[in-house]
Amino acid sequence: MLEHTHENGSSQSQPHQQDSAHPMTVLESYVYGTWYHANAGFRPVYHAISGEEIYRVSSQGIDMQKVLAYGKQHGSTLAQWTFHQRANALKLIAQMLLEKKEQFYALATATGATRKDAWIDIEGGIQTLFAYSSMVRRELSDEKIITEDSWIQLSKHNSFGAKHILSPKAGVAVHINAFNFPIWGMLEKIAPTLLAGVPCVVKPATDGAQLTQAVVKAIVESKLLPQGALQLICGQTYDLFDYLGPQDCVTFTGSAYTGQQLRQHPNLNKYSVPFSMEADSVNSAILATGSSETAVDLFVREVIREMTTKAGQKCTAIRRAFVPQELLIHVQEKLVAKLNKVVTGDPTLENTSMGALASIKQKYDVAEKVEQLAQDAEIIFGGHLQQNIQFNAAHPENGAFYPPTLLLCKTPIQAQYVHNTEAFGPVCTLMPYQSIDELGDLVARGEGSLVASIVKDQHANIEDIVAKIAPWHGRLHILDETSAKESTGHGSPLPHLVHGGPGRAGGGEELGGIRAVKHYMQRTAIQGSPDSLTQVTHAWTAGSQINEDRVHPFKKSFDELVIGERLLTARRTVTEADLVNFACLSGDHFYAHTDKIAAAETFFGERVAHGYFVVSAAAGLFVDAPKGPVIANYGMDNLRFVEPVKIGDSIQVELTCKQKTPKPQKDPTQAAHGVVVWDIKVKNQRGELVATYDILTLVERGQEYQA
Incomplete structure (x- = not known):
């Protein structure tokens, strides 16, 4: 079995021997x-x-x-x-x-x-x-x-899903x-x-x-x-x-x-x-056409940062820098000027801005790859010119130092190595492009990458570039004057975003928020009755057993509540005054609620109640007003308005305890509590569903409240 997992696939070797005076660790x-x-x-x-x-x-x-x-x-x-x-x-x-x-x-x-x-x-x-x-x-x-899923109905009478x-x-x-x-x-x-x-x-x-x-x-x-x-x-x-x-x-x-x-x-x-x-992948940075000096400076800053951070030893580092033909010389001069300020050497010394590679073997490997790249491109900084570069170290000959190296490939269409060879160090190749179509072709020659950056002016449209290169990348980083103020940069994978890429980049995905957690879990379809699925998932399923008694659910503590506990409320008839008063209170005078003539011309045929009035009226029906174990409304999920509520309709609410989640007690002075998810179904006088949603409440634990 292979022992090593270097980004470049090489194994460790080193010419120096341990001093016998030092014990082996x-x-x-x-x-x-x-x-x-x-x-x-x-x-x-x-x-x-x-x-x-x-x-x-x-x-x-x-x-x-x-x-x-x-x-x-x-x-x-x-x-x-x-x-x-x-x-x-x-x-x-x-x-x-x-x-x-x-x-x-x-x-x-x-x-x-x-x-x-x-x-x-x-x-x-x-x-x-x-x-x-x-x-x-x-x-x-x-x-x-x-x-x-909430519930996938698989039978006519809802007994199987x-x-x-x-x-x-x-x-x-x-x-x-x-x-x-x-x-x-x-x-x-x-x-x-x-x-x-x-x-x-x-x-x-x-x-x-x-x-x-x-x-x-x-x-x-x-x-x-x-x-x-x-x-x-x-x-x-x-x-x-x-x-x-x-x-x-x-x-x-x-x-x-x-x-x-x-x-x-x-x-x-x-x-x-x-x-x-x-x-490893040959990642790209792209300067959009027509870019201003501001965008050019952002592009140069990003390329230099990716060349020098970790001495370029990042799987996301920029290996190819594409610029419009007309900006090639200008960008080249700026990059070289910045590279001249980089001090490579011992990271413990104050003036050092770029450290060493991980090993001498890594240094030799990078040098070998640069020689390959040089068959397609001209070395314009660093590389075999390193005799002109002083390393900031007491004994640079002992260290794995390699200078930041910039190459220039003037004819990337004819080139091969610059698109498929990665020198895993502070190495980047600058290339011109003539059109968006040509750019798309050049980027795709990398055969799949982890990330590409597109640097542009604030209001420039880059839809065409994104459309051409997105399929070849796991992440696209779009940089302009606005995003640059807080951007985490080209080379920073974030926990919330997918880290991976197609083709050469491996075809895998890491991170990406909860997606990564799911990667280590098995997805299984569970079929059965509503009661069975409620039992398995610990979440009430529509159609499963309900529990009703004389005590209002809001009078019960978190521990007393059981999954499936339901309250069927009284009815409330919606009047014209309700619509007028809610419009005045909320400031929502949308014509479908307040303009009788305009509303008659819609597919409703008449005025309808505000959706948020229905939600508010529903709360008025199911809330128990006196002080009890319910502390606060914690939020609302999955709200849908299914059928219109018209003047003269009567609404009724089914409130069902759907799920319970205890919360850790961060402050010992506060009452212990948990989150209760309630399934809300609002129906009209014909039993038709007019609104459905979940509400979340904070409910105290371990206390009993009498009706």
Whole structure:
């Protein structure tokens, strides 16, 4: 089995040897509930600045079958937790990691990262945990499964129907990560996995694995997750894939070559194991035609930032910069002027603005790829001209330093390497385009990318560009003077947005909000009676059993209420005075409600009541006025006006307890409470549905109120 997952698919090597005066540090793996120390098969990792050996890695001797079995046996406890329990644990983990962040920053300098670079990896990763915890607590009910549908009627008399549910997979998620983001790369994968209730096995790249291990060690010591929920393999995966089964899944970030080899494993095909791949890609930045100097400056700033951040070692970094032919020389001059100000060197030194690559091997690989690119393009800054560049380091010959390198390809239509070769470092190729059609063709030659940026003037229309290049990308970043004020930038994947891309980029999807949580869950269609589906989903289904008694539901505490509890209200006849008074009160004098002649010409044939009057009148029918356990209205969902309510119609409300979700008590001085979802159906005198919606109320717990 392949050991390494570098973005460029290369393996670690280094010419320097460890000083015998310094003891060897071996990174331990965390498997089957213990820290495992290998005794042989080590691979050394060297400091990106000094070239000294800093640790060794080996996973030789680990029982990979036992790793997976342990995760399934013990980590399955996660599936018994509710979404909010998992989300609260994730939030506590994020808070704990934030308190320890300086430990991680200290380790990050060995990877060649500046403080700014490390911030993306460390605090960006931790913020991803916070974001996912918040999304789940906000968007999902406090249940163990997700119910996707309200009710799909499959029979004439509504006795047979269906819903789709999502439940945690009963396996393990194996996450194989690249070297460039050892913390963020892990956290952005395990966040949705743990929230889905699925245990994880993390395999970091050898370079940077010390950072991954430090974070895992902190999580393990916190005891915020059940045993088996998170395991770590530092080193090779050996025969791990041989034991994958039908409930397992794999995610991979790294080179397309390595990912394709992993994807061919027979077990993945035999058991249809989901394999999500995020591979290196030749991402683009596009300067729109007719751009002003403001847009040019934004374009230059974005290209330079992506070349120098993490020394260009980002899967989202800009590799091709497309500009209109008439702006080529102008943009070239601006880029070179900016690059002349970049100080490459030791990230611990004050003046350094760009750090080193992750390893000497990485440096050689980038240089080799630049030579390939140079067959199509001219090196106009950096590259083999590096003898003219001074590195800000005590012993630059020992470090993995590589200068920011800009190439110019004047004939991209005839070129090949600039479209399919990625130098995974501070390297970008500048190219002209003659038309939107030509631009679309050039971008597509990248065969699928993670992201492209389109930089434009504020009011420029770029619909044609978007239409041509969107199918080739997982994300499009549109930058203008307005968005630039708060834009997170071309190269920043966000928890709320999909991170992945078609074709060469791997065809996978990560992040994307709740979509990522669902990736680790199985969608199942559940068919049966309304009562059966209510029982399975813990949410009342139309047509299932109801409970009625003399006590108004609003007089009952959260704990006293039962799913299916219903109130059938008195009726109210709508009058002309109601329409006039509501129009005056709300200021809504829309003709369909107030103009008798104009309303008669509509398909209603006469005036109709305001929709919001119907909602307000419904509340007046079902609300119990005296003080009780109901604290407040928390919101309204899924409002639909089905039939018009006319003068003389009588409306009646069916209020049914649909779902209950307890809320954590953040302030101990406040009464404990939960959210109750009520199904509201407003009907007229003929039994026709005129409005339907859900209301959410905050209801106190543990108290009894008498009628």
